[in-house]
Amino acid sequence: ETGVTQTPRHLVMGMTNKKSLKCEQHLGHNAMYWYKQSAKKPLELMFVYSLEERVENNSVPSRFSPECPNSSHLFLHLHTLQPEDSALYLCASSQDYEQFFGPGTRLTVL
Amino acid sequence: GIQVEQSPPDLILQEGANSTLRCNFSDSVNNLQWFHQNPWGQLINLFYIPSGTKQNGRLSATTVATERYSLLYISSSQTTDSGVYFCAVNAGNNRKLIWGLGTSLAVNP
Secondary structure (H helix, E strand, O other), rough: OOOOEEEEEEEOOOOOOOOEEEEOOOOOEEEEEEEEOOOOOOOOEEEEEEEEEEEOOOOOOEEEEEEEOOOEEEEEEEOOOHHHHHEEEEEEEEOOOOOEEEHHHEEEEO | OOOEEEEEOOEEEEOOOOOOEEEEEEOOOOOOEEEEOOOOOOEEEEEOOEEEEEEEOOEEEEEEHHEEEEEEEEEOEEEEEEEEEEEEEEEEOOOOOOOOOHHHHHHHH
């Protein structure tokens, strides 16, 4: 595997389900990011993990919970989601400022 | 905070045509990236270009930091160039990227 990988690529879940998105970077970078992309809206940064700190967007609901066990892996745990959470979830990594993205997980909440 | 505006919002080209996409930003930036998002959602890095000019095949980009804009040139467009082109910037020591709304490009055969 090269670059940034994400699994699963597609996910359909009910509002009462619990699921997790996984991201892995093979670039030796020191920071990882979760983004949400909804139709007709700018990409929204949800969380950043770096050597220095974890940064989160205060507007992200608590039903999204990130986990970063090491510099190569990043998870997004999902529980009791709402239909408006349906979107493309993108993971990225960087060494400095240049970010590289995974293919995304397209999430549908029924 | 910094505002990023891209123009035009939509563009339709005939295969073989050239085009210029523009990104304006409202304040000084440390970093500017151009991305292409293909129809499957993958964001592909095109250029990391806080200033100056770079070229990669049929694509080139120029950032004039003092005038707060960047241009992406696509020459001899192909149908595979279709998708959305995003400009994103960093300011200060912040890793957070500020994104434009993108230019949606359709190249017809």
